[in-house]
Amino acid sequence: MTVAGRFRLHSRWGRAILLLPFVGVILVFILDRASNNPDVTFEPALTAGPALAAVVSNSLWFPLAVGAVTVGEAFGIAAEDRTLSQSVHTASVLAIILISAIGATSVLLRNRQERALADARLVSEVAQRILLRSIPERIGPVRAAVHYAAAAAHARIGGDLYEVVQTRYGVRAVIGDVRGKGLAAVETAAAILGAFREAAHQEQALDRVASWLADSLGRALHENGDEHEGSEEEFVTLVLIGVRADSVVEIVNCGHPAPLLLRRGAPVRFLDPPANVPPLGVLEPEDVAPPILQLPLQAEDRLLLYTDGVIEARNSWGVFYPLAERVPDCASSDVPSEVLDRIHEDVRRHVGHQLGDDAAMLLLQYAPVPMAGAPVASRSVVHPRVVNDQATPQG
Incomplete structure (x- = not known):
């Protein structure tokens, strides 16, 4: 298992880090609301949510779920900023969907690699017990x-x-x-x-x-x-x-x-x-x-x-x-x-x-x-x- 995988499984904060993507989405929303410039939107920063979800979880559905929540948040920000018809909103939504799909794919590939590594370690342990036997x-x-x-x-x-x-x-x-x-x-x-x-x-x-x-x-x-x-x-x-x-x-x-x-x-x-x-x-x-x-x-x-x-x-x-x-x-x-x-x-x-x-x-x-x-x-x-x-x- 990779270092990240061991951290996710064994750290006492393993469950808490699953909240990080949602914290990021909320932070983007707060920054957008706190902005006094009507010409500035933080909507593109929402793409960090599904990207972070692919890092902190081994579940295939988690980046997709965060992506769905993030898309909804993007529409909310665009409605508040009155940018629903602008290209920045369209580009942001497409980027969120694309990153969510890429994140889910990366989780799938990482899980396969970790399973292959676990199998290899198991074979190595068996070979070690046969070749280098334990000494009383x-x-x-x-x-x-x-x-x-x-x-x-x-x-x-x-x-x-x-x-x-x-x-x-x-x-x-x-x-x-x-x-x-x-x-x-x-x-x-x-x-x-x-x-x-x-x-x-x-x-x-x-x-x-x-x-x-x-x-x-x-x-x-x-x-x-x-x-x-x-x-x-x-x-x-x-x-x-x-x-x-x-x-x-x-x-x-x-x-x-x-x-x-x-x-x-x-x-x-x-x-x-x-x-x-x-x-x-x-x-x-x-x-x-x-x-x-x-x-x-x-x-x-x-x-x-x-x-x-x-x-x-x-x-x-x-x-x-x-x-x-x-x-x-x-x-x-x-x-x-x-x-x-x-x-x-x-x-x-x-x-x-x-x-x-x-x-x-x-x-x-x-x-x-x-x-x-x-x-x-x-x-x-x-x-x-x-x-x-x-x-x-x-x-």
Whole structure:
């Protein structure tokens, strides 16, 4: 629905504004009566009545009704001014009738557009529920929250993707960004998400999950190459997260912005990959073998994953949003969803308007449920380590 439509429906003055056309007609009549010049008539100003009626109402009959009242008022003014036989009266009446007809037509067309937009939003919501499913507040030992905003006007989905699943290997999550926008980006995101939901359960090693996604992306881009324009230049940046049962998080990064570690009592820290790995779609699937960064987790540790729509949001001075600097102020809440809401509002304030790119954020908080008699976990500092195919097998 348009902004005007929402105002008409939801404003507490929605009914009062329907009186504005009649107030305008009465005002014209008062001005005409107050005029001391017999050669001056305000009759042509009556055309504002039906024009205003088409703006303040979605009812097809309302501009016609106001037009009928206005025509009657025009004859009354003309009779008082003794201009019934003059061309100004005839022109005014014809103009009122024409504007009333145009107003009714514009209401009809606007209603059709608003219904079409409502249908499109409904389809978008259904597609979002299928493609970007809602994430439960708790998945195993992890509390999760997601915030997503599509850049396309009135859209609910775009080229950013996310998912969190519980597997036999622990909790696994992905966040990614498809190059480009529009339907092609949505199709690519759907292919990646479908592959992740399968590979996360089948592959024990997280780097093998990345290879699986690369293979699925290659098939998605080339099976219908003739229909998918620009597929040769399309790629996907993403981060894979695996939270194991032994309180260790594994991170695989394929050309995506590094996650942030939010640890109580410690400064915000970027979890940069040990080696730069290009996005999926750049290398051949068999060459995709990213290293795995491993990090022991402490209770209440938070991992903030995000897409470049957040950190590349610029204000009027061209300054990028300083995520790492602003996160501590936004992360004071104990509720992950509230943290993401605060970050999003802070980004909006920084930019000063609607974001120009898709922006997704995923917050994972390690909050294992303690078991009776379980020993208290050590809080000693352990540095992250890197695992690859040639290292010792992962536990």
